Amino acid sequence: MRNIWTIARRDFRAYFTSPIAYIIIAGFMGIMGWMFFWNLSQFNLQNLQHNQFNAGKMMSITDGIIRPVYGNMNVIFLFLVPFITMRLFAEERKQSTLQLLMTAPITLTEIIFGKFLSSFALVGVMLALTLIYPIVLFSAGNPDIGPIVGSYLGTLLLSSCYLSLGILFSSATENQIVAGALTFASGLFFWLINWASQAAGPVWSEVFNYLSLINHYNNFSQGLINSADVLFYLSFIGIGLFLTHRVLDSFRWR
Amino acid sequence: MIQVSHLTKIYGPRTAINDLNFEVKAGEIVGFLGPNGAGKSTTMKILTGLMPASSGTAKIAGFDVFENPIEVKRNVGFLPETPPLYLEMSVTDYLEFAAEIHGVERSQLKKAVSNALEKTALGDVRNRLIGNLSKGYRQRVGLAQALVHDPKVLILDEASVGLDPKQIIEIRQLIKGLGGEHTIILSSHILPEVTATCQRIIVINQGQIVATDTIEQLTRRINKGSTYLMTVQKPILAGIEAFRHLPGVKAVSIHEQRISIELSESTGELRPQLLEAAVKNGMGVLEFTSEKLSLEEIFLQLTTVETPSTSGTGV
Known part of the structure; x- marks a missing residue:
């Protein structure tokens, strides 16, 4: 446990000793801020129109702001997570610092969990910074708390799935660009896999729908925390990290 | 301290090392000598638990490297050919990290790091970023990393490669000073390095030990x-x-x-x-x-003379 913590701490600090963390956080906050502002003003405009001219329909804060903003946040994480994870193992391999970890009295599992934890913590920091939006909403209105909590939990789990994919690809290559590109491509693939369900037969469409990362998010955004969804995300993360373990272990046999 | 018996490593069709047998006693400094590609690094990787052997066993401090890798790793400090450095870290932070993952107690951390800094004379640069250090300093940071947890065994792969002559002399003196306290295996393809630091050398060629003896004995043996x-x-x-x-x-x-x-x-x-x-x-x-035959000539004789037993080995 202490070893996981040591690795996580070092990697987390490494994010902040290089420009990566600052660029990612600044980009993330810039885009999110703009999205929040845009949705908020659209929401105001629409409700104003409804109240004054009885045009359109009255929107709740959940449907007008929370769901679109946090839905978009998930897309942004799809883009940003590759930049967060691509260096984790690829750089260690390139700088041959992986040898330091592999010859230290720690297990591969501890290394992988440490790496995961460090990237998870960075995502956590990014999400924590967005807590300003619910604070704004609560100070000015009366939003449902359920969808907000659900969105945060769902986003955390969904981006952890990307993290686990990213860590897997980072371990498989020493080229960070390749690792990042594969992470993005596979993340997008698991996002859009349910599109194939329309063309597939009844059994396969079930399978594709089940595998789609975004399908499991929908419940969260409505404030429903379904154990089946949580379990799906946790298994997705677990499989990614397990495969990482296999990849790293295979180096020793080459 | 180190016992290697019948160690063999086969990469696909290529035999990297073939039936190695040797022993290193506690406190000894042993040179591991051989031309490039002789199997030095492979042997070291097996000893440090980076890769398993195809067959045979290696024991360090009584622990089998395959059966008890964690215990072995706790007792071994390893400096690979390229020192494993995090360039964005300061020397002190890096050594603290290395000490921590090697299981040094948190209360002992500061002491372990300052000991390592002292032994490797890195006090002046302790707060500098590793990325800003010269090659010689980086090599020493790598060495400090290997000994920060005060391991019983130090395994140094080409410790002085790429250093200038003054730095080479310094690092040799450093290694020599570490003998007695630590058991050291030092690999090199540079002979004066081995003569200057080691009490005993193991000459390896094409994955096999061709000689193991003290330097004087070797000289005498060849100088018939x-x-x-x-x-x-x-x-x-x-x-x-x-x-x-x-x-x-x-x-x-x-x-x-x-x-x-x-x-x-x-x-x-x-x-x-x-x-x-x-x-x-x-x-x-x-x-x-x-x-007299110099060590170079002995080395050449040992590594170029065709011995019948090497004929089965792939290249």
């Missing part, structure tokens, strides 16, 4: 009978005949002014008699040296 070289003003035949008749002289050959006198094995000191004969015959000795 030695040769004297004499340069004279006048190579007078009578003098040469006198050389030939001295007991223990195997052959005398002459090339213009240079006479080479080959002695047979286990011949004692002959130089006074040879000189006396030369002077008596008025040859006018200009130079008189004994031609």
Whole structure:
């Protein structure tokens, strides 16, 4: 446990000793801020129109702001997570610092969990910074708390799935660009896999729908925390990290 | 401290090391010598638990590297060919991290790091970023990393590669100073390095041990009978005949002014008699040296002579 913590701490600090963390956080906050502002003003405009001219329909804060903003946040994480994870193992391999970890009295599992934890913590920091939006909403209105909590939990789990994919690809290559590109491509693939369900037969469409990362998010955004969804995300993360373990272990046999 | 028996590593069709057997006692500094690609790094990787052997066993401090890798790793400090450095970290932070993952107690951390800094004379740069350090300093940081958790065994792969002569001397003295306290295996393809630091050398070639002995013993073993070289003003035949008749002289050959006198094995000191004969015959000795095989030549002999047992080994 202490070893996981040591690795996580070092990697987390490494994010902040290089420009990566600052660029990612600044980009993330810039885009999110703009999205929040845009949705908020659209929401105001629409409700104003409804109240004054009885045009359109009255929107709740959940449907007008929370769901679109946090839905978009998930897309942004799809883009940003590759930049967060691509260096984790690829750089260690390139700088041959992986040898330091592999010859230290720690297990591969501890290394992988440490790496995961460090990237998870960075995502956590990014999400924590967005807590300003619910604070704004609560100070000015009366939003449902359920969808907000659900969105945060769902986003955390969904981006952890990307993290686990990213860590897997980072371990498989020493080229960070390749690792990042594969992470993005596979993340997008698991996002859009349910599109194939329309063309597939009844059994396969079930399978594709089940595998789609975004399908499991929908419940969260409505404030429903379904154990089946949580379990799906946790298994997705677990499989990614397990495969990482296999990849790293295979180096020793080459 | 280290026991290696019948260690073999096969990469696909290529045999990297073949049936290695050796032992290193506690406190010894052993040089691991061989040309590039001889299997030095492979052996070290197996000893440090980076990769498993195809067959055979290796034990460090009583623990099998395959069965108890964690215990072995706790007792081993490893400096790979390229020092594993995080360039964005400061020297102190890096060493603290290395100490922590090697299981140094948190309360002992500061002490372990300052000890390592002191041993490797890195005090001046302790707060600098590793990325800003010169190659020599980086190498020393790598060495500090290997010994920060005070391991029983140090495994150093090409510790002085890429350093300038002054730094090489420094790092050799450092390694020499670490012997006794630590058991050290040092790999190198540079001979003076091994002569300067090690008590014993293991010569490896094409994945097999071709010799293991102290340096003096090795020299003696190869130097079966030695040769004297004499340069004279006048190579007078009578003098040469006198050389030939001295007991223990195997052959005398002459090339213009240079006479080479080959002695047979286990011949004692002959130089006074040879000189006396030369002077008596008025040859006018200009130079008189004994031609000994240097370690380089021994090394070359050991690693180029075709031994029958290597024929089965792939290249």
